[in-house]
Amino acid sequence: MSSSFPEGLHHSIAEPVNRSVDSLVLNYGDHLRQVSDSLLQVVTLLESGLRALPWWLLLVLVGALAWHAGRSWKRALALVVLMFLIGVVGLWDKLLQTCALVLVATGLCVLLGVPLGVLLAYRPTARRVLMPVLDVMQTLPSFVYLIPVLMLFGLGKMPAIFATLIYALPPLVRLTDLGLRQVDPSVREAARCLGANRWQVLRNVELPLALPSIMAGLNQTVMMALSMVVVASMIGARGLGEDVLIGIQTLDVGRGVEAGLAIVALAVIIDRVTQDYGRRSVRQ
Amino acid sequence: MHLLTRWLTTAALTLAMAGAQAADPKPIHFGDITWESGSLITEVLRLIVEKGYGYPTDTLPGSTVSLEAALARNDIQVIGEEWAGRSPAWVKAEAEGKVFGLGDIVKNADEGWWVPDYVIHGDAEKGIKPLAPDLRSVSDLPRYAHVFRDAEQPEKGRFLNSPAGWTSEVVNTQKLKAYGLTDTYVNFRTGSGAALDAEITSSIRRGKPVLFYYWSPTPLMGRYKLVRLEEPAFDAEAWKTLADAKNPNPRGTRSLAARLSVGVSAPFHQQYPELVAVFEKVDFPIDLLNTTLAKMSETRQSPRAAAEQFLKANPQVWHGWVSDEARSKVEAAL
Numbered sequence: 001m002s003s004s005f006p007e008g009l010h011h012s013i014a015e016p017v018n019r020s021v022d023s024l025v026l027n028y029g030d031h032l033r034q035v036s037d038s039l040l041q042v043v044t045l046l047e048s049g050l051r052a053l054p055w056w057l058l059l060v061l062v063g064a065l066a067w068h069a070g071r072s073w074k075r076a077l078a079l080v081v082l083m084f085l086i087g088v089v090g091l092w093d094k095l096l097q098t099c100a101l102v103l104v105a106t107g108l109c110v111l112l113g114v115p116l117g118v119l120l121a122y123r124p125t126a127r128r129v130l131m132p133v134l135d136v137m138q139t140l141p142s143f144v145y146l147i148p149v150l151m152l153f154g155l156g157k158m159p160a161i162f163a164t165l166i167y168a169l170p171p172l173v174r175l176t177d178l179g180l181r182q183v184d185p186s187v188r189e190a191a192r193c194l195g196a197n198r199w200q201v202l203r204n205v206e207l208p209l210a211l212p213s214i215m216a217g218l219n220q221t222v223m224m225a226l227s228m229v230v231v232a233s234m235i236g237a238r239g240l241g242e243d244v245l246i247g248i249q250t251l252d253v254g255r256g257v258e259a260g261l262a263i264v265a266l267a268v269i270i271d272r273v274t275q276d277y278g279r280r281s282v283r284q
Numbered sequence: 285m286h287l288l289t290r291w292l293t294t295a296a297l298t299l300a301m302a303g304a305q306a307a308d309p310k311p312i313h314f315g316d317i318t319w320e321s322g323s324l325i326t327e328v329l330r331l332i333v334e335k336g337y338g339y340p341t342d343t344l345p346g347s348t349v350s351l352e353a354a355l356a357r358n359d360i361q362v363i364g365e366e367w368a369g370r371s372p373a374w375v376k377a378e379a380e381g382k383v384f385g386l387g388d389i390v391k392n393a394d395e396g397w398w399v400p401d402y403v404i405h406g407d408a409e410k411g412i413k414p415l416a417p418d419l420r421s422v423s424d425l426p427r428y429a430h431v432f433r434d435a436e437q438p439e440k441g442r443f444l445n446s447p448a449g450w451t452s453e454v455v456n457t458q459k460l461k462a463y464g465l466t467d468t469y470v471n472f473r474t475g476s477g478a479a480l481d482a483e484i485t486s487s488i489r490r491g492k493p494v495l496f497y498y499w500s501p502t503p504l505m506g507r508y509k510l511v512r513l514e515e516p517a518f519d520a521e522a523w524k525t526l527a528d529a530k531n532p533n534p535r536g537t538r539s540l541a542a543r544l545s546v547g548v549s550a551p552f553h554q555q556y557p558e559l560v561a562v563f564e565k566v567d568f569p570i571d572l573l574n575t576t577l578a579k580m581s582e583t584r585q586s587p588r589a590a591a592e593q594f595l596k597a598n599p600q601v602w603h604g605w606v607s608d609e610a611r612s613k614v615e616a617a618l
Contacts, residue, residue, distance in 0.1 A: 015584075022489065026489055026490065029486060029490045030490060037435050040436060143478070147478055150479060150483065151483075154435055154483070154486075155474060155479060156435070156436060156472070157436070233475050234447075234476040234478075235474075235479040236472060236474045236475040236479055236483075242475070245475065248347075248449070249347070249349065249448075249449030250449050251349050
């Protein structure tokens with residue numbers, strides 16, 4: 001015991017943190033719930049839209065998307081079969097719920113992540129400040145911020161989307177930044193010489209050249225969003241994660257494996273499609 | 285040379301210590317159950333076993349199901365608070381004689397559907413109006429669905445069920461059917477105990493109406509003024525229809541009175557008869573337990589410290605459980 005940390009130096013920040021979370025809930029809770037309720041409308045709209053589509057039409061759409069991305073009939077067919085199998089094990093409805101959640105979270109990631117990446121690429125100060133923040137976002141155990149977020153924004157889909165955002169945003173920001181910084185300076189110079197302003201250079205030269213890197217970032221973001229699905233179900237967001245959780249809690253290994261494999265299948269489908277689009281952007 | 289002697293002394297010391305440790309009796313492993321009443325009861329029992337009877341103890345973490353499985357294999361020896369008879373794994377192990385449920389440690393342990401008191405009576409101090417003044421029983425719920433509005437389906441009310449995978453989740457889902465609430469209420473499964481607690485606490489802190497499944501003994505019960513909605517009197521036949529998720533026509537009844545006991549493994553039962561006798565007499569008065577838990581959770585005390593304080597402050601509660609010799613030993617150690 002002689003080697004233990006001296007007690008005189010103990011100082012806990014737990015109490016002030018608890019107090020500030022409590023006062024946040026008291027003072028801003030109602031307000032923030034209104035914001036999250038209106039965002040929730042978007043998610044439920046998307047979800048009911050997906051569910052309104054007949055299952056075969058959705059399969060056809062996924063097949064068409066996969067073909068458009070990769071121009072390979074074989075691959076498109078394989079992905080459609082994979083999705084069909086998720087339906088076969090009876091998880092179709094949950095698949096759509098998960099899809100809606102992942103799509104909204106990814107959409108928000110793109111809206112936030114790409115501009116942030118641009119900022120990082122252009123402003124070294126911003127990079128010095130934001131890089132450590134990104135590290136924290138990726139490593140902080142999600143339950144640490146999940147429960148306070150839940151108390152502020154309510155139970156269910158919204159805190160799940162927030163948590164996914166925090167966890168899945170960093171790769172997109174990093175890879176957007178990387179892609180932009182790897183653009184050959186001479187190309188940039190050439191565009192400037194031809195009279196393009198900064199915005200035009202960014203939009204028409206740099207972003208297109210950085211697109212493969214950005215697509216790789218997007219791909220990573222989607223994969224990480226999917227891996228948050230189980231955690232999301234622990235705060236009442238329905239979907240495939242729910243079945244994994246039930247499987248664990250009731251020692252129903254089979255059910256957990258089924259839902260787990262469905263998540264993997266969904267990941268494979270999204271991964272192949274986004275990667276194919278990424279590769280196409282390289283060729284162009 | 286000096287360095288070498290020192291190194292040798294250290295090595296010899298380490299060896300001696302290892303030898304001493306091997307000579308010690310194997311500690312009694314308690315399941316490290318994480319809900320508040322469970323962790324407090326576990327620590328109270330550990331203090332009595334350690335201080336009063338001189339056996340070393342230890343805890344091993346795990347989920348309820350895995351701890352029950354571990355108890356059946358004697359990987360752990362004691363689960364401090366076991367809701368005996370609720371989980372299939374436990375029932376099977378008990379029938380096979382691998383585990384024993386000792387005593388009736390918290391009488392009147394309760395579960396049901398609750399709302400904060402201010403929903404019915406209002407709270408003039410905080411300026412909360414009574415939103416459901418005539419809410420008494422589950423049969424009044426359809427009238428008040430708009431009070432407990434669900435954010436995802438605003439035309440319905442929200443009932444906070446326990447997380448999917450808990451036994452109570454099945455019962456509550458069947459109850460919703462039995463009470464004819466499926467059209468007016470969303471059966472919202474909360475995903476984890478932490479999420480259920482956080483949502484209830486957040487709602488109560490903000491003075492908003494909330495309808496939820498909960499159970500006692502818990503800190504929540506001691507901390508806030510809550511009202512339990514009345515349900516039809518207990519009926520064993522109706523209870524069977526509630527416990528069976530596949531039954532299409534469940535009939536309503538209040539939940540089976542819970543029997544909380546100390547779960548022990550068969551080898552423990554054989555090896556420590558004097559501890560078995562103690563565990564059989566354990567009896568926590570539920571109101572005292574609820575207030576102790578509320579204080580523990582509010583002041584964020586560790587369960588160990590709360591258990592010590594509990595033993596010190598309430599000698600009348602535990603004196604009857606232990607032998608006179610153990611009693612004086614525990615008191616001396618506190």
